[in-house]
Amino acid sequence: MKKYLLGALAFWLSFSAVEAQQVAELTMKEALEYALENNPTTKNARLELLISKATVKETTAQGLPQVTGSYNLDYNPKIPVVFLPNQPPFGDPTNPSDVLPARFGVSYSSGLGVNVTQMIFDGSFFVGLRAAKTLQELTGKDLQKAENDVVENVKKAYFGVLVNQERIRLAVANMSRIDTLLKETKALNEAGFAEKIDVSRIQVQRNNIYTQVQRSQTALEISKQILKVQMGMPLEYDLVLSETLKELNTEEDLSKLLVEEGAERIEIQQISTQLELTGLDLKNNHAQYMPKINLVGNARRSGAGNEWGTVFSSDNWFGSSLIGVSMSVPIFDGFAKAARIQKNRVQINQLENQRMFLKETFKNELYTAKANLKNDLSILDVQKENLKLAEEVYQIARIKYNEGIGSNLEVVEADASLIEAEINYLGALYDGLISKVNLEKALGLLKTDLTN
Template identity: 50%
Template sequence: MKAMSKMIQVGLVLSLITFFFNGQVQAQEVVQLTLEESIKYALENNVEAKNAQLEVLISKGVIGENRATGLPQINSTLELTKNIQPPLIILPAEAGGAIGGGGDDPGMGSPDDITVIPFAVNYQSSLTVSVEQMIFNGSYFIGLKAAKTLKALTEFDKEKTEADIIEATKKAYFTVLINKERKELVSANLIRIKELLKETEALYSEGFVEKLDVSRVKVQLNNLQSEFDKVEAAEEISKQVLKVQIGMPVNLEIDLGQSIADIHSLSELESLLSNPGYRRVEVDQINKNLDLAKLDLKNNQIQYMPDIAAFGTFQRVTGAQRFNTLGDPDRWFSSSFAGLRLNIPIFDGLRKSYKVQQNRVQIRQLENQKHYLEENIELERYQSNITLRNAIRTLNVQEENRELALEVFEMTKIKYQEGVGSNLEVVEADSALKEAETNYFSALYDALIAKVDLEKALGIL
C-alpha cells in the first residue's frame, strides 16, 4: 500500500511538472508577423475566406449536377406483395360457369345469380428496370452554360472577399503599429519627465526652485502615466482585433516584425496619386449577374420548344399461391417496351410570357446598377486620391511641427538647467511636444488608411 501511495505521489508530481513546463512553453510562444505574412495567414484562415473557397467547390458540384441531367437515368424497382384479400372480379353466374370460375365469395356467401372470382394469387413479385435518355431539351444546354457562369461568379465573389480581407487586415495591422509606436514614444516621454522630476526635486532640496515647480512636473508625470496605460491597453486591444481578423487563435501572442518606417514611404504614397487604376472585381461580379439574367431569359423563352426523350422498361414478374414456390424459375415471366416521348407545350396560361417580362425588367435593373457602380467607382477613386493628397500634406506639416516642438522642448530644458528659464516653460514645452507627437501619429494613421482606401479604389489591393 505504501509503495502504491508513493507511486501515485510521484505520478502527480510529474504531471504537475509537465503541466507547468507546457504552460511555460505556451506562455512564451510568440508569433512574429510581417504585413505580408498577416495577409497570407488571413487568406488561409479567415472564416469568410474559407467560406468563399467552399462556395467555389459548391459551384463545381452544381456544374456536375446539371451535366448529369443529360446522362441516362436508370432506375430499378423490386416489389414483393402479399395479397391479404385478393382483388375480385364479379361476373354473371353463367359467365362464371363458362370460364370455370367458382361461385364462392372468400369473405361471405354470394348470391346465386353472380360468380365471384379472385383476380390475383396470394403472392406476387416483380423486378423492373427502366431507362430514360434525354434527346433534346433546350433548357439543358442553357443550364450547363448557366452553371459555368455561376462558377465564374463565385470566383469573382471569392476575389472580392479576399480584397475585403486584405483591406481589413492592412488597417488592423497599421493600427497595431501606430499604437506600438505611440507606446514607445510615451514611454520615452515618461523617462524624460522622470529625469526632469528628479532634477527639479534636487533643485528644490537646494532651494533653487519652489514646491510649485515640483508639483507641476508631478502632474505632468501622472498625466503621462495615465496616457501610457491607455496606449498600452489600446495596443493589446488592436492586437486582439488583428488576430480575430486574420483568423488566429486569440490565446497566441503576436509580435509585429515590422515598424512604421518599414511600411511608411512618402514616395510610395505619392506614386499612388498618379496611378490610373485597374479592373475592379465589382464590375466583373455585376457582369456575371447580367449574364445569368440573360441566360434565365433564354431559358424561359426556349420553354416554348418541345423536348424529346427516349425511354424503355424491362420487367420480370412472378406469382404463387404459396410463398415457398415464389422463386421457382418456371414462374418468372418477362415483359418489356421502349418508346419516344415528345412533349409539346401548347398553353400554360401565359406563365412563361410573364416570366420573360420579369427577366427583361431584371436585366434593365442590372444594367442600371452597372452604370451606377461604374460612376461610383470613378467617384471613389477621385475622393480617395484627394483624401490621400490632403493626408500627405497634413502629415508633412505635423512632422515638421513635431520636430519644431522637440527642438523647443530641448532648448527650454537647457535654459532651465542653466537657470535662465522657468520650470513652467519646460512643462508647457513638454505639453506642446506631446500634442505635436499625438497630432503626428494621428496624421500618419490617416495617411496609411487613406493609402489603403486608394489602393482599394484603384483595384490594386
Template identity: 50%
Template sequence: MKFKPVILFVFVWVVGSSTLVHAQQVPFTLEESVAYALENNVEARNARLEIEAARGLVGERTAEGLPQINANLNATKNLVVPVTPFPAIIFDPEAPEGEFIGVQFSPEYTAGLTATVSQMIFNGSYFIGLKAAKTYRQLAEVDRKYTELEVIENVKKAYYSVLVSREREALVRANLSRIDTLLKETEILYEEGFAEKIDVTRIRVQHNNIQTELDKAETASRISLRLLKFQMGLPQDQEINLVDTILAMEALLDAERLLLEEGERRIEIDQINTNYELATLDLKNNQIQYMPRLDANFTYQRNSFGGNFPGLWSGEWFTGSVLGVTLQIPIFDGFTKKYKIQQNRVQLRQLEVQKESLLQNIVVEKYQARQNLVNSLKSLEVQRENRDLALEVYDMAKIKYQEGVGSNLEVVEADSALKEAETNYFSALYDAFIAKVDLEKALGILN
C-alpha cells in the same frame, strides 16, 4: 522501476518544448500578414469553398443529361383478396340469368423486379442550365477575388493600426520617463530649497495624467493586435511579432507614382457583368420552355405470383419489357412563363442601371481617394515640421531650467506640446497609409 525517472524527464521535456514553441513569437511582415490572411481568413476560406460548391453544381447539371437508371424490387401480400363479380352462366350454363358469382383474380402474394432506363433526347433547358452552371462558377471565382481584396484592405489597415498604436504607446512611455526624471530633479531642488511645493505638485499631476494615458495606450495596442489576428485568421493565443515599423514604411508611400496611376478595371464590374450573363441565361431558359421535350425510356420487369411467401420466390417468374419515347408539348401554363420572362427583362435593365451607377461611383471614388491622399501628405509634412519644432522647444526649455534661468512650468508645457506633436505626426502618418490603401482600392490595383 529505474526507467521511470528517465520516462518522466522525457515527458516533461516534450511537453515543455511544445509549450515553448507555441509561446514563441512568430514574425510577420506586412506582405506575410496579407499572404497568411488570404489562406486562413474565414471569409477567404468560405469563398474558396463556394468555388468547390459551384464545381459540384456544374457536375450536377452535366449528370442530368446522362442516362438515368433505376431498379425496384417489391413484394406484397393481399390481406383481403378482392372479389370481382362475374355472371354465373359463364361457369354454369344452367344458372339463372342475372345471377353473379365472385371470382378472385389477384393472387395472395405477388413480387416484382423492375428496371427502368431513361435518356433525355432533347431538352433546351438542359443546355442553357449547363452553361448557367459554368457561368455561376465564374461568378464564384469573381466573388473570391472580391473577398480577397477586402481581406487585403482590412489586414493592411489593421497592420498599420497596430504599428501606430505601438508607436503611440512608446511615445507615452518616453514622455512618462521624461516627466519622471523631471519630477525627481524637482523634488531634490525642493528639498534643497531651490524650488517651491507648487512646482513639485504641478509635475506630479502631469505625471499622473501621463500614467493614465499610458494605460489607455497599452489597451489600444492590445485591441488593435487582436483585430489584426482576427483579420488574418490567426488564433488569438498565438504570439506574433510585427517586423515592420511605421517609420521604416514611410518610404513605401510612393505617393507621386500612385497619384499618376490611371488604374485597372474594378472587380465589381466583373461581378455585374457575370450577373448580367446569368440573368440573360435565365431569360433564355424561360423562353425555351415553350419548346417540347423528348425523352426515351426502356422498362424491363419480372413478376411472380404465389399462394404463400416461400413459393413466391421459387415459383415461375414472368418477363415483360417496354421501349418507348415521350414527347412533352407545353400548351398552356396560365401565363407563368410569360411573367417569368417579364421579370427577367426587368432584372436585366436593373443590372444595366447598376453598372452605369457603379462606373460613375468609381470615378468619384478615384477623385476623392486622390484628394484624400494629397491632403494627408500635406498634413504629414506639417506635423513632421511641428514635431521637429516641438522637440527643439523642449530641449531649450530643459536647458534653461537646468541652468536656473527658466521655470519647470515651461518644461512641463514644452513636454506636453512635444507629446502632442509626436502623436499628431503618427496620426497623420497613419492617415496617409490609409489614404494610400483607399486609393489603391479605388484604382483597382490593391494587392
C-alpha cells in the same frame, strides 16, 4: 488557393518553436496570407465555391442516362373479384344474378425490372448547364471580393497596431524625459534654487504622461485583439509585428500609388456575372416553350404462383421489355412563363442601372481616395515639421532653464507642446495609412503585395 495553403503552412512552421509561449511573429504579408486562409469569411466563401462546383456536376448528371432498378413481392390474401355479365353463351343459367363473379389472379406474384431514361432534347438542360458554370464563376468572384475585404481590414488593423506601438515608444520617451526633469528640479528645490511649485508643476505633467502611457498600452492590446480577430487567429496568441511603418510606406511606393490607373473593381465583375446569370434565366424561361424528348426503355421479369413454393419456380417466370420515345409539349400554363420572362427583363434593367451607378461611384471613390491621400501626406509633412520644431523649442527651453535664464513654466509648456505635436503627428500618420489602404481598394490593388 494552393499558394495560400503553402503560405499558411510556412507561417505556422515559422513560429512552431515558440508555440509554447503562444507568440506569433509575422510580417504584413504573412498576416495577410494567414488571414486569407483562416478568416471565417474567406473560409465560407471557399466552401461556397465548392458547393457551386458540385452544382455543376449535379446539373451535368441530368443529361446522363438515368437508370433505376425495381423489385416487388406481393401476396394477395384475397384475390380481387371481377364481375362479368351473366349472358349467353358464357352465362350460367342456374345463377339467378345478372353478373358472374370471377377471380383473375394468383396468391403470390413477384417482379424484377430495370428502367432507363435518356434525355434527347431539353432546352432547359443546356441553359441550366451554362447557368451552373456561370454561378461557379460568380462564387469565384465572391471569393475574391471576400478576400479583398479581409485584406483591407487586416491592413488597417495591422497599421493600427504599428501606430499604437509608435505611440507607446514616444510616450515612454516622454516619461523618461520628464522624470529626468523632475529629478533635477527636486534637487534644485532641495538646494533652494527652485520653488516647490516648480516641482508640483512638473509632477502634474509627469502624472499626465503616465496616464498617456497607460492609455497607449491599453490601445495597443485592443488593436492587437482586433488584428487577431480579423486574421481569424486564436486570441490566446500574442502578436509581434516584425516590420515598421517606414518599411511598409516608402515615399516611392506612395508616389507610384498616386499615379496608378488601377484595375476593374471586383464589384463590377460581380454585377456583370449576375447580369449573365439573369440572361441565362431569361433564356431558360424561353426554352420552357419547347418540347422535351426522352428515350425510355425497360426490361422486366415477372413470376407468380398460388403457393409460396411455386412463385420462384423458373417455369412461372416470364420476361418483357420496352423501348420508346416520349415527348411532352407545353400548351398553356396560365401565362406563368410570360410573367417570369417579364420579371427577368426588369431584373436585367435593374442590374444594368446598378452597374452604371457603381462605375460612376467608383470613379468618384478613386478621385476622393487620391485627393485624401495627397491631403493627408501634406498634413503629415506639416505635423512632422511641427514635431521637429516642438523638439527644438523644448531643447532650447531646457537649456535656458538649466542656465538660469529661463523659467520652469517654459519647460513644462514646451514639453506639453511637444507631446501635443507627437499626438498630432501620430494622428496624421494613421490617417495617411488608412487613406493609402482606401486608395489601394479604389484602384483594385489590395492584393498586389501578395503576388509580388
